Each structure stands twice: as C-alpha cells, then as structure tokens.
Amino acid sequence: MKKMDRILLRFSEENVEEPITAQVILELGIPIRIVTATIDSHGGDILVEVPAVHVEEIVKAFRDKGVVVTFPKLIDVDCDKCFDCGACYALCPVDAISFDEDYSVVFDEKTCIGSPCGLCVNACPARAIRLVEQHSRNQK
Amino acid sequence: MVISKKGNGRTIAKINQKIKTGDAQVLTAEEMKKLVASSGVEVAYKEVDVVTTGTFGAMCSSGAVINLGHADPPIKIQRAWLNDVEVSHPGAAVDLYIGATMMSDTQPFEYGGGHLIEDLIAGKEVEVRATAYGTDCYPRTKLNTTITKDDLNQFYLLNFRNCYQRYVCATNSRDEIIYTYMGKLLPRFKNATYSGAGALNPLMNDPDYETIGVGTRIFLGGGQGYVIGEGTQHDPNSRFGTIMVRGDCKTMSSEFIRGAAFTKYGTTLYVGIGVPIPILNEGVAKKTALLDEEIFTDIIDYGVPRRGRPKLGKINYKELKSGKVTVNGNRIKVSSLSSLKKARKIAETLKTWIANAQFYLSAPAENLPTDSVCNPMRQTEEIAFVNGVTHAAVTCRDDEDIEAVAQRIISKSVNHVVVINKQGEIKGIVTSWDVTRAVAEGKNRLDDIITKKVVTARPEETLEAASRKMAQHHISALPVVDRDKKVVGLITSEDIAKLRGR
Ligand code: SF4
Ligand code: SF4
Numbered sequence: 205m206k207k208m209d210r211i212l213l214r215f216s217e218e219n220v221e222e223p224i225t226a227q228v229i230l231e232l233g234i235p236i237r238i239v240t241a242t243i244d245s246h247g248g249d250i251l252v253e254v255p256a257v258h259v260e261e262i263v264k265a266f267r268d269k270g271v272v273v274t275f276p277k278l279i280d281v282d283c284d285k286c287f288d289c290g291a292c293y294a295l296c297p298v299d300a301i302s303f304d305e306d307y308s309v310v311f312d313e314k315t316c317i318g319s320p321c322g323l324c325v326n327a328c329p330a331r332a333i334r335l336v337e338q339h340s341r342n343q344k
Numbered sequence: 345m346v347i348s349k350k351g352n353g354r355t356i357a358k359i360n361q362k363i364k365t366g367d368a369q370v371l372t373a374e375e376m377k378k379l380v381a382s383s384g385v386e387v388a389y390k391e392v393d394v395v396t397t398g399t400f401g402a403m404c405s406s407g408a409v410i411n412l413g414h415a416d417p418p419i420k421i422q423r424a425w426l427n428d429v430e431v432s433h434p435g436a437a438v439d440l441y442i443g444a445t446m447m448s449d450t451q452p453f454e455y456g457g458g459h460l461i462e463d464l465i466a467g468k469e470v471e472v473r474a475t476a477y478g479t480d481c482y483p484r485t486k487l488n489t490t491i492t493k494d495d496l497n498q499f500y501l502l503n504f505r506n507c508y509q510r511y512v513c514a515t516n517s518r519d520e521i522i523y524t525y526m527g528k529l530l531p532r533f534k535n536a537t538y539s540g541a542g543a544l545n546p547l548m549n550d551p552d553y554e555t556i557g558v559g560t561r562i563f564l565g566g567g568q569g570y571v572i573g574e575g576t577q578h579d580p581n582s583r584f585g586t587i588m589v590r591g592d593c594k595t596m597s598s599e600f601i602r603g604a605a606f607t608k609y610g611t612t613l614y615v616g617i618g619v620p621i622p623i624l625n626e627g628v629a630k631k632t633a634l635l636d637e638e639i640f641t642d643i644i645d646y647g648v649p650r651r652g653r654p655k656l657g658k659i660n661y662k663e664l665k666s667g668k669v670t671v672n673g674n675r676i677k678v679s680s681l682s683s684l685k686k687a688r689k690i691a692e693t694l695k696t697w698i699a700n701a702q703f704y705l706s707a708p709a710e711n712l713p714t715d716s717v718c719n720p721m722r723q724t725e726e727i728a729f730v731n732g733v734t735h736a737a738v739t740c741r742d743d744e745d746i747e748a749v750a751q752r753i754i755s756k757s758v759n760h761v762v763v764i765n766k767q768g769e770i771k772g773i774v775t776s777w778d779v780t781r782a783v784a785e786g787k788n789r790l791d792d793i794i795t796k797k798v799v800t801a802r803p804e805e806t807l808e809a810a811s812r813k814m815a816q817h818h819i820s821a822l823p824v825v826d827r828d829k830k831v832v833g834l835i836t837s838e839d840i841a842k843l844r845g846r
Binding site: 290294326327 | 400402454472527528530535536537602604607612614667676678679680681682683685687688759794837
C-alpha cells in the first residue's frame, strides 16, 4: 500500500461554497481520500489522506486557493503521565503502538487514525492518552 | 562463636561487609540469567553476591497509613475525606488509612486513593474534611484543612498484598467489550492482557522463599521498605506467592508510585518493588537463572464472571512479552498491564544502591510460608445459576415455514421457539405472538418474523443477572447458549418465579 499522509483543510465562510477540493483533484490528477468532514455554509474542516509523495504539491494547490492547510496531530500522549505499561498496545487496530527494545511504549502518530477509533484512550490506566479534536467549527 | 566451614555458602553478614567496602558483586536478574547461560551456575555462584529483581504493576491491596497530628480543640474523626476520597478510620483520633481503591465522591473511577497517595508523595497539598460525633475529651465535630506530606507525623505505605509471583493472561469470549481489573478486553477474543515481570519478578527468583521473609529490606516505591510477611491470598503451592510490605512514603518518589484508573472497574495504585536476592549458595544461584520461557501461566476467559473462569490454554512469559499469543487458533495481540521498562529500572536502581553502599541486606526473622493454602470463601447463601433451571428449548430451523413452526407451538404448548441453523447455532427467536400476527397479516416467510437480535444467557451466569436482562428488555424468556453460540436450552421468567416461590 502506498504511504498516505493526513492533512487538515480549513475552509472559511468566503471559500466554502467553491468546489475547491474537486478542482485540486482535477488539476493535479491525484486522488484524495476524505477521512472526516465537519463543514456547513459558514465553513469548517475536512481531514483528508493524500499520497505522501505528492503532499507538497497538494498543500500548495490548496493554499493558492485560500484554504488553510495544517498537519494534524490526532493523538497526544503525555510522557510525564505514561509509565510504559503497554495496556494500550493490544487494542490498536492499525498497529500504531509498539514497544522499542528497552520496553518503552511508542506511538506512531502518523499511523494512528484518531477519533474514528479511540480504542486505546480509556484503556490507559495513567490517563495519558488524549484524542486531539480536529474540527474547529463553533470555535469562532 | 560459630565458624562456618570454608566454602560452605555465603552469609548475609559477609555480603554486607563486602557492600561496605565496595566489593560486592551485584547483577540484575536479567544479567544473572545471561551469566549462568554463558558460564554455568558454579561460576555465577562464585562471582555474584546479590541479584536484584523488580516489578511495577497495579496492586489493588495497597494503601497508606497517615497520622494527622491533633487539632485544637481536638477531634476524634469518625469519617474523613482527602481530596474527596473517603479514607477509613480504623483506630484512634487522627489515624487514617487511605485505601488505593477508594474512589473520589466527585470524580469516581477517575481519581481515588491511589492518586491521592501519589499526589501526597509528589509534595502536593490535599484537602482534608472530617466529621465526628464529639466527646467530652474530643469536642470537635467538624474539620476542614489542607496538608502536605511534611505536615504528617507518619506516612507509611502499608500494602496487604503485592508482587504476585506471576499472574494469568486474560481474554474475553463475550460479544461485547468488557472492562475488568485485567484491563479492556475486546469482544470474541480480539485481544488479551497479562501482568507481571516474568523472570524479573522478585518472588520468581526465589520461588521457595529461601531468602525472603519478615524483615527483608526491599526497594519500595523509590525508597527503602520491608517485607512484613506473606501477602493475603499467598498461595505458594500454585506458585502464586505474594508479600505484605511497609515503607516510609516520605522517602518515596512518584516515579515509582502511581495512581491509576481502570475504566468501569475503579482506581488502584501502581507500586514499584525490587527485592535483592543474596546468593547464599549454589541452589539459590540456580533458581535465579529461571527464564521467561520456563514460567507458564493460564489463559483465562474473563467473559465468564465466575470464580472458576474457564482455562483456554497455557502460555509462557517469553511469548507474552513478544506481544502475540494464540487463543482458539488465532494470533492476537497481548498487552502487558505492568511496566517492564520500570521493572528493569527498579532492578538497575537497586543494583546501583547496593554497589554504592546505600543499601544493605537484612536477614529475615522468619521466612515466608511455603505450605499455606488459599481457600475460597465460605458462603452461607445459596446462589442460583442459569444452568440450574435451564430446560430443553423447542427449536426450528431457519429454513422451515411458518406453518410448521405454528404446529410445533401448539403441539408442545410453548410460547417461544428458538431458531437455529444446521450447526445448532442460534439465529433468532419466534414467539407465539409473532406467529399469530404473521397469520393475521398474511405473511408466510419465517425470515420476516424472526427476532434476530436475541438477548441470550450463558449457563454459568447467575439467575439474578439473567432476570435483570429480561426486565431490562421487557422479555419473558432467554435462550441459553454456550461459548460457540450453540443453543443449550431456554429459561423463562416463569422458571425463575417458581424457583423464587419455593
Ligand atoms: S486511537 Fe486507535 S488508532 Fe490511534 S493509537 Fe489509539 S488504538 Fe491506535
Ligand atoms: S496505556 Fe497509557 S500508561 Fe500504559 S503505555 Fe499506553 S499510554 Fe502509557
């Protein structure tokens, strides 16, 4: 499988009515997968997955059209709280959690799929894991 | 004076002499195992004086004794809360015991006694609230104050059961996620959990308790503490030994004492313990060479909420530490609940302490028992289970037509027919009411009238749980199914009522 990167597209009230995502796909001829979207006529966010090799061109194309593009962090692990037990490890459906050779528990932030999953969050006895809310609607 | 014969073993006094002069040879249990593998037991015994061990896991039977000092006017506390966690008041006026599993009144399941102990050790200020009935000598009836550990006269960790020699591996057969003290278990054997440091565990390195007993000085929570006896439920014959420990919290560090929350189970305390094993003779040396692959434990189905949970197989700690186990023929991921990283750090820290003459060994005044047994509870009340009232279910196949089913309802004079497939697995349920309605509405396909999302019971469930399910779903019968979804019978609310009326 091709490596995919996640980017977060933030639309404003001014540009949300325009078919920008479709335009970028047509112009570049690169497929874009929509992971989650929270959007209405006042603007909102779309979380998309794009082929990692094309990420730069895609980000540029969106930015040229006035879309704010960020690289989202879907999960946040508080290292001070985490005591490397590994209770989270076996719950992850995409193998984003692993042990390194000194038994430290490591999260691969790029593999984690975030809020559609969230299985590890309430399994952490140290309450060290937090999903990072991606959508900014109602946060004006 | 007794002069020991030359070469006839080491003594703790001799080892302490070497610690004092900086000549003691100390290895962690992991290093010792490597040395034995490469050079043999004889050499390892000659070269090594002490082996250090470590474990860092959730230990629910933990807590701390505190003494607040007397108030003016004085109070004989009846009930008290620290940061909204109710603490118990087992003795005189201002002695309190913080139980690790006691939960906060305002943040239950998230903050509890374990967190409170951690916060105090970390130097945080906590709120104290207490009530009393008032006496002539202790007139006060209410108290509100804040304290830190520095304000306490005594602050001792006092744990009834710690450091299980080994523990089971848990998985779940049920159709739903269950939340247990063994963590979050996904439905239908999708994951497993285990606990314990395996070959690094203190008691596993001295499995016959030849060196550990009352008065053994240990690493406890980052400070020095003592074994004060065998722990509750100590079960040496099944290699489920435990220890009771005590240590001064004021010398501990929140790096090795952590409050924790198990979702829908409650709060607890993670405790770091390291025990030094003096290598008194070759036999003791040999036992410290035990490997993860030689320590076996059972894979247990926590989906069955009974004391005797079904065993699904055996597994060793080497496999557990690899992160994958085989359950029912499937490879699934297995999570550790205790921290191997911290267990190692504890063994390393204890090694450094001994090497730097900051820690001396102590001979036990009495060894841990090797013959005690752990009995189940004596119960005077009879508990009824589903299998006690289950009767044969009237069944039909999912490809039969409604008329045949209607016939069966009449001839067997029942209200419920359980629908099964060729393999005998449950597919749904049909009631006499469903059939009547189907006839009235002119339907003739069985498939249209089956209730496919059936609430079921398991034979080993309590009747209380089964009748709660019926009440919740407003139904009057539950098909009884085994772990493979095969129908083994039916229970009805009538059966339960009859039993109750007995
Ligand atoms: S949220 Fe899901 S995908 Fe992300 S690390 Fe946790 S279990 Fe894995
Ligand atoms: S469950 Fe929590 S404490 Fe344990 S390793 Fe995962 S993030 Fe760390």
